[in-house]
Amino acid sequence: MLQKLIVTVGLAFLILTPLSAQQTSPSQADYVVLLDQNGTRGLVFFDHKSHQNLVNPDPDYKFKADKSAACAGCHHTKSATGVIQLWSCRSCHGYETAGANAQARAKSFADDAFHGECISCHRAAKKGPVLCSGCHKLIAGQ
Secondary structure, three states: OHHHHHHHHHHHHHHHHHHHHHHHOOOHHHHEEEEOOOOOOOEEEEEHHHHOOOOOOOOOOOOOOOHHHOHHHHOOEEOOOOOEEOOOHHHHHOOOOOOOOHHHHHHHHHHHHHHHHHHHHHHHHOOOOOOHHHHEEOOOOO
16 A cells, blocks of 8 residues: 555656746747847847856957856946946847948947857857858748
């Protein structure tokens, strides 16, 4: 009788544990950021989770960060007291600029920011894509 109870509880544990983990774990989609959604080269699916603890090894990269605060390398804004502020990329490198040629200037600013950040890191680390098609994925109908 005790043996049946142990087997039943064990099986229930094995079956229910993965289900509970699925309900509480964030999905992969929570970590993927779509970039260049209106661009002509195609969408960029940026996996934030796989990058969030990395530090750009490029010696010429102007936003240095150490491993204990890797976020500061990409999210390189700080308050007046030096506290890292984790804004989204679009907060500063967005398309909300005013004035003549605003959209073109903002797009250029965003392109420079992402390409400078990503490609400099990939080249210095000798890992990751450095060509357009490595990140930009054309989707049918785009």
